[in-house]
Amino acid sequence: MPALQRSLKPTLWLVAVGLFMQMLDSTIVNTALPAMAGSLGESPLRMQSVVISYALTMAVLIPASGWLADRFGTRRVFFAAIMLFTLGSALCAASQTLPQLVAARVVQGCGGAMLLPVGRLTLLRSFPREQLLRAMSFVAVPAMVGPLVGPWLGGIIAEKISWHWIFLINLPVGAIAGAGTWYLLADRREAEPRQFDLFGYFLLAFGMAAISLSLDGLSGLSIERVFVVLLLVFGLASVVAYWIRASRHPAPLFPLAVFHVHTFTVGLLGNLFARLGSGAMPYLLPLTLQLSLGYSPSHAGMMMLAAASASMLTKRLATSVIDHFGYRRVLVVNTLLVGAAMAAFSLVDPAHPVWLHVIFLAVFGAVNSLQFTAMNTLTLKDLDDQYASSGNSMLSMVQMLSMSMGVTVAAAILAGFTRYTGRGGATDPLPAFHSTFICVGLMTAASTWIFWQLSRDAADSGRRASDKRPADAGAVDVH
Incomplete structure (x- = not known):
């Protein structure tokens, strides 16, 4: 990193570690699902909720992450993201039942949802434009390595040790990254945060979650059919309502233009x-x-x-x-x-x-x-x-x-x-x-x-x- 400012190297490394943690946990669980199922007394074919809960939580919270960083500052939000991710990892390792594991993955997803966009925003606001591409390329490497080693590492841990260590390995990394974030990460925020369409966000988040959960109910494994229909209808209605609202709101989450x-x-x-x-x-x-x-x-x-x-x-x-x-x-x-x-x-x-x-x-x-x-x-x-x-x-x-x-x-x-x-x-x-x-x-x-x-x-x-x-x-x- 010879061309990058030395004072910003801690920021670069902290963002890279955060992205690596998030991308690793997007794939590391998949190979260990049968081992998890055996430990929790479930069928391996019923474990999809462990993956869905994490990805869906991230999708729901990503639209709010930028506003949170503008409102509270990138350091506080990135620190909170790492702590939530680490807490969720500890709860995952301590889970004794499938519902407990799914709930813990939701907590983990809340942290993961902010790691990627807030980390990227931190770099955008910290590095001058002529150095930004080099900085982005640096943090993209661990983000690509995570999915590369995730399935292999998950399989090794599940077979040789215990699937619980898939999540426990995040604890020391999260503790070090959290301490480094609090003391070393540059804090960037907007002097006047943009208006946030809270009701529009609720409509969009509810619509995405309801449609995804209704599709999960089609498997007949988790939700009664009547609730499947209700979730699907209400989810579609919520997305349509957001679309109509965004067309006339002065500051929508995503401008339709x-x-x-x-x-x-x-x-x-x-x-x-x-x-x-x-x-x-x-x-x-x-x-x-x-x-x-x-x-x-x-x-x-x-x-x-x-x-x-x-x-x-x-x-x-x-x-x-x-x-x-x-x-x-x-x-x-x-x-x-x-x-x-x-x-x-x-x-x-x-x-x-x-x-x-x-x-x-x-x-x-x-x-x-x-x-x-x-x-x-x-x-x-x-x-x-x-x-x-x-x-x-x-x-x-x-x-x-x-x-x-x-x-x-x-x-x-x-x-x-x-x-x-x-x-x-x-x-x-x-x-x-x-x-x-x-x-x-x-x-x-x-x-x-x-x-x-x-x-x-x-x-x-x-x-x-x-x-x-x-x-x-x-x-x-x-x-």
């Missing part, structure tokens, strides 16, 4: 629907590897490294591919490839050699990485400074919401096929997994129609996104 930017509208909707399948795969794959293919937790985590490694390697090529072929062609073709890669897991079988499973995972990781990069840059590349902040926050919210809904939908589909294939007394869930992969792949491929709506001039070079605004470097892919 941002949707006048064609690439932003297509990119955001594409992110929402294409990421349903991508959000489901980190949940489905470790379960398939362990429950149907006979892999141990550590072996399953090691296998997931193939997808993560291919993902990181592809990122180095993504810009060149987009520059050469253009956004429209890349997204239309690659969305179909992502759907096909997901559906291809319906062919996996315990009799196949390990190297074949590795190829399946690597191919999926590569095309999925290209998809994320293309969607993110498309969404933000044409936003001017007036809408850059709100557009970036909306993208972060949609990413987490789509991850939550992806796991929700996949769990509901898997539960339905499990009941169907189990009518004859069959106990192997592999046919149910196969059918679920096909459905998830078709669902992802269907989102191709969204990217097909891109105008021809959206097929230009991706260099505009990297040259136009350094703040875009803060966008982090959520795997």
Whole structure:
């Protein structure tokens, strides 16, 4: 970091640690779900709420994080985020039942929701513009390493020690990061915080939560059907009410004028629907590897490294591919490839050699990485400074919401096929997994129609996104 101010190095490292903690816990749990289920006396196929509760809480709270930082200062909010995240981790480790674990993950998600956006905001306000890209690139590295090592580390800990240590390892890191934040982090705040539309936020948050929970109820495992219908109706009504309110409110959470930017509208909707399948795969794959293919937790985590490694390697090529072929062609073709890669897991079988499973995972990781990069840059590349902040926050919210809904939908589909294939007394869930992969792949491929709506001039070079605004470097892919 020779070109960065030495006085700001503590700020840089503290934000990097916070982002690493948040991104690590987005993936570390997936491989350990069967071990958690055995310890808590639950079915491994009923553990989706552990993932959903964390991602959904983050999606709900992200819209408020920027205002909280403006109102109370970045240091106080970032410190509170680390403490909440650490407290939630301790509660997760102490959980004795599934409802207790889900509640603890909500607390953890409350902290995680503020780590990423407030950390990014701290850098934006601390570093001069000419150093901002270098600072953003530095903190992006641990944010990418977290999803890379998360599944493998979760499997190792669950198998060799205990799943409780997945959360306990956060305690010393959180304590050190919290102390460093309080004494070393630069405190930045707005002299006059912007107006916050509290009622509009309530409408949007309730709508997102209600729709996601109603989809979870479709699995028939957690909510009675009558409440499913009520949640879905009230959730949709709440989102529509927010949309109407935002169209006439002087200071909405997200200005609707941002949707006048064609690439932003297509990119955001594409992110929402294409990421349903991508959000489901980190949940489905470790379960398939362990429950149907006979892999141990550590072996399953090691296998997931193939997808993560291919993902990181592809990122180095993504810009060149987009520059050469253009956004429209890349997204239309690659969305179909992502759907096909997901559906291809319906062919996996315990009799196949390990190297074949590795190829399946690597191919999926590569095309999925290209998809994320293309969607993110498309969404933000044409936003001017007036809408850059709100557009970036909306993208972060949609990413987490789509991850939550992806796991929700996949769990509901898997539960339905499990009941169907189990009518004859069959106990192997592999046919149910196969059918679920096909459905998830078709669902992802269907989102191709969204990217097909891109105008021809959206097929230009991706260099505009990297040259136009350094703040875009803060966008982090959520795997």
